[in-house]
Amino acid sequence: MSYYSISEVAKELNLTVYALRYYDKEGLIPFVERTPSGTRLFKESDIEALKIIQCLKSTGMPIKEIKGFIAWCSEGDSSLQQRYNLFLERKAAVEAQLAELNKTMELINHKCNYYRTALDAGTEGIHKIG
Amino acid sequence: MSYYSISEVAKELNLTVYALRYYDKEGLIPFVERTPSGTRLFKESDIEALKIIQCLKSTGMPIKEIKGFIAWCSEGDSSLQQRYNLFLERKAAVEAQLAELNKTMELINHKCNYYRTALDAGTEGIHKIG
DNA sequence: ATAAACCCTCTAGTTAACTCTAGGTCAAGT
DNA sequence: ACTTGACCTAGAGTTAACTAGAGGGTTTAT
Numbered sequence: 001m002s003y004y005s006i007s008e009v010a011k012e013l014n015l016t017v018y019a020l021r022y023y024d025k026e027g028l029i030p031f032v033e034r035t036p037s038g039t040r041l042f043k044e045s046d047i048e049a050l051k052i053i054q055c056l057k058s059t060g061m062p063i064k065e066i067k068g069f070i071a072w073c074s075e076g077d078s079s080l081q082q083r084y085n086l087f088l089e090r091k092a093a094v095e096a097q098l099a100e101l102n103k104t105m106e107l108i109n110h111k112c113n114y115y116r117t118a119l120d121a122g123t124e125g126i127h128k129i130g
Numbered sequence: 131m132s133y134y135s136i137s138e139v140a141k142e143l144n145l146t147v148y149a150l151r152y153y154d155k156e157g158l159i160p161f162v163e164r165t166p167s168g169t170r171l172f173k174e175s176d177i178e179a180l181k182i183i184q185c186l187k188s189t190g191m192p193i194k195e196i197k198g199f200i201a202w203c204s205e206g207d208s209s210l211q212q213r214y215n216l217f218l219e220r221k222a223a224v225e226a227q228l229a230e231l232n233k234t235m236e237l238i239n240h241k242c243n244y245y246r247t248a249l250d251a252g253t254e255g256i257h258k259i260g
Numbered sequence: 261a262t263a264a265a266c267c268c269t270c271t272a273g274t275t276a277a278c279t280c281t282a283g284g285t286c287a288a289g290t
Numbered sequence: 291a292c293t294t295g296a297c298c299t300a301g302a303g304t305t306a307a308c309t310a311g312a313g314g315g316t317t318t319a320t
Contacts, residue, residue, distance in 0.1 A: 007296075018279050021298090026277090037286060039297055055237045058230065063277070077253045084245035091238050098231055100188065101224060107185045108221050115214035123207045136267075148309050151268090156307090167316065169267050193307070 003033075003041040013050055020050075027067045028053055031074070059090045060097065133163075133171040143180055150180075157197045158183055161204070189220045190227065 010017045023029055024040070029049065033041045049070075056066050069086055072079035118124045140147045153159055154170070159179065163171045179200075186196050199216055202209035248254045 022278060055234055058234045059238070080245060080249050080254060084242070084249055087238055087241045087245060091235070091242060094231060094235050094238060098228070101228055101231065104185055104188045105221070105224050105228070108189065108217055108224060111217045112214070112221060115210060115217060119210050119214055124210060152308060
């Protein structure tokens with residue numbers, strides 16, 4: 001089993017070493033090992049966990065709540081139901097975000113048409129008159 | 131032509147009066163009229179402009195940049211090309227966000243399955259062994 | 261005419277999620 | 291032995307987008 005340094009993990013996951021240390025300080029990755037002198041040693045499974053963390057973050061979940069999820073993970077099977085519920089909630093959140101973004105896209109498309117036709121005509125006036 | 135108060139507009143657009151005054155201070159709505167004593171008077175067209183602002187905000191555009199767009203709008207036809215380009219960029223940004231969110235959704239769905247089957251089995255162990 | 265319910269400005273405070281600096285340790289190469 | 295580069299912690303600073311409070315004017319209903 002091989003280990004990765006914090007800067008290797010940062011590069012791989014496209015985030016900064018500062019961010020990784022911040023996540024550690026906030027309790028998102030309590031399972032990361034250390035050398036006797038304190039240097040963090042990341043395993044493959046730690047990187048996978050960070051990917052889940054990034055996924056939850058991208059659903060709009062704040063770090064404090066992600067920390068709660070991580071704590072549940074280390075509690076074992078007794079928290080299975082909670083963790084399942086959490087992902088169902090996140091699924092609903094993402095669905096809502098997708099709906100919102102699609103509405104946004106519609107308006108943007110309208111504006112693209114508006115400006116394309118205005119440019120064709122050379123003036124915005126065509127949309128304002130009759 | 132009728133006018134709306136700041137709190138009416140806030141209610142209609144589902145944001146706070148604080149936020150509206152903040153937008154005004156940041157130069158997003160310089161066209162809003164005032165009574166002689168300083169009270170803001172919002173027209174229907176101002177509400178429409180605020181909807182565009184909300185739309186741009188939901189694409190992830192920061193307020194400072196939206197302010198630039200608003201300034202272009204008051205420059206008339208000479209900024210048509212810039213404004214068109216801006217919306218094309220926003221369209222690309224939203225497309226990227228949609229792609230990202232769909233990837234997130236996929237992982238969430240995997241996790242939902244993971245936990246549903248784990249709950250059926252009564253233990254997470256089924257996913258770790260074999 | 262007076263109190264309630266608005267409105268205003270200005271300024272300070274809040275929050276999340278980093279981001280950076282200072283000061284120090286440690287392991288490897290020359 | 292010594293320099294280089296990566297690592298560490300603690301804590302201060304940053305940024306965006308509000309949010310709230312103080313202090314004060316105005317409009318409306320009784």
